[in-house]
C-alpha cells in the first residue's frame with residue numbers, strides 16, 4: 128500500500144508558525160501518520176503537552192480516521208465548538224490532510240509536518256519513494272525499477288560517474304538505481320533495453336497541477352466526485 | 354569550421370589536455386595566469402563548470418577567455434544547472450565565439466556543493482546532450498525547429514574505467530559514443546595494468562581516449578581519494594611511494610609519479626593521450642609535462 132511519508136517540522140519553525148497564536152486545536156490522522164509515528168494519537172498527545180508547556184491553550188484535539196477523505200468535513204463537525212474557540216488549527220497529517228482540513232474550516236491551518244514523499248513500505252518501519260508520478264512512465268524499459276525516482280538525478284540512460292560500489296554518490300545508504308536496474312535487466316536477459324539511447328524525457332506529460340476528469344463523471348455518484 | 358583540437362585528435366599525435374577552473378568572483382587574474390602558462394604547452398584546456406557543484410564564474414565565460422587569449426578551449430557543460438533550452442542557447446553562444454570543443458557531463462549532485470538547497474535540473478543527461486549537439490549541427494534544435502546559422506563542435510565525454518560495477522558504466526560509455534562522442538577523458542587512472550584492460554575493450558570503438566592523470570600531492574590525499582572519489586583507486590605501492598618521500602618533497606614525488614605514468618602510457622601507446630588535472634596546482638602542469646618528457 129502506498130503511504131504519505133511525513134516528518135515533524137523543526138521545533139523552531141513550529142514555534143515561529145505558532146507565534147502570537149495562543150489558542151490552538153490539534154488534528155491528527157489514523158492512517159499514514161499513525162504508521163510513521165508522526166501524527167497519530169500518541170504524537171498528538173505529546174504535541175498537546177509540549178504546546179501547553181509553551182503556554183498555549185489547547186482547545187481540543189481529534190485524530191481523524193483518514194484526514195484526506197471527504198468525510199473529514201463531517202468528522203470535524205463533531206468538534207466544531209472546540210475548533211471555534213481556537214485561533215488556529217495545527218494539523219499533524221500529511222499535506223493532503225492539511226489541505227482537506229483547510230477547505231472545511233475558515234481558520235488558519237498550520238502544518239506540523241513536512242510531507243516528504245509518497246512512499247511504499249519496503250520493510251518494517253521502512254518507507255521508500257519508488258514513483259513520483261511523472262506522467263510518462265518508462266519503467267517498461269528498466270525492469271520495473273523507476274530511474275526517474277530511484278536515481279537521485281532521474282537519469283534515464285545509465286549511471287552517472289558518481290556511482291560507487293552500487294551506492295549513490297549522495298548517500299552510501301542509498302542504492303544506485305542504475306546498479307539495481309542493471310542487475311535486474313541482466314537477470315532477465317534484457318540488457319538490450321539499457322543499451323538503447325533514451326530520448327530526452329517529456330517533463331510535461333501532465334503539466335502541473337495535474338488534473339484528471341472522467342468523461343462520464345456526471346453519471347457517477349456525488350460522493351466519488353466531490 | 355573544424356576545431357583545431359579536432360585536427361590534433363585526428364593527427365595521431367599523442368594528445369595532451371589540461372584544465373583550469375574559473376574563479377569564485379570576477380577576479381580573473383589567476384585564471385588568466387594559468388591560461389598564459391598552459392595555452393602553448395597543451396593541445397586544449399578544459400574549463401570546468403561549477404566543479405563539485407560549487408558556484409563560480411561560468412565555464413562558457415572562461416572558455417571564451419581562453420579563446421580570446423589564443424588558447425584552444427574545451428567547454429565543460431554539465432546538465433545539472435540548465436534545461437534543454439539553456440544548454441542549447443549556451444552552445445549557440447559558444448559556437449558564435451569560436452568555442453568549438455565541448456565536454457558533456459551529467460554533473461555532480463547539488464547536495465555536494467555550496468548551494469545545497471538549489472533545484473537540480475538534469476533535464477538532459479550527458480548522452481542526450483551529446484545527441485543534442487549532433488542535432489544542432491544538422492541545423493535543428495531539440496524542438497525540431499530550424500536554426501539560422503549553424504554550429505560545429507568536437508564533442509567529448511567522460512568515463513570511469515575503474516567503476517564498480519563496471520558493466521553499467523561501459524554501457525553508458527557505448528551510448529555516449531553512439532550519441533556522438535569523439536573523445537573521452539577518463540576519470541583519474543593510477544593502475545595502468547588495469548587501464549590497459551579497459552583500453553583493450555575501448556579500442557573497439559571509434560573514439561579517442563585520453564587517460565585522466567590527477568597529480569598526487571600527498572599520501573593522505575591519495576588515501577582520501579580512494580575513500581571518497583568514485584572509481585579512483587590509487588594502488589598501495591603508489592601510496593607507499595608518496596609516504597616515503599622526504600619531508601616537504603611529496604609534491605615533487607607526485608610530479609615524478611605523474612610524469613612516469615604519462616611517459617609509460619605514451620611509450621606503450623596505451624591510448625591517444627592524457628588529460629592532466631592538477632586541481633588547484635595548475636602552475637605545476639608544465640613540470641609534470643617535463644617529467645613526462647613531453648616538453
Ligand code: SF4
Nearest residue numbers: 258259261264265273
Ligand atoms: S517513470 Fe517512474 S515516476 Fe514516472 S510514472 Fe513510472 S514509476 Fe512513476
Ligand code: SF4
Nearest residue numbers: 278287295296303304
Ligand atoms: S549514483 Fe546512481 S542513483 Fe545516484 S545519481 Fe548517480 S546514477 Fe543516479
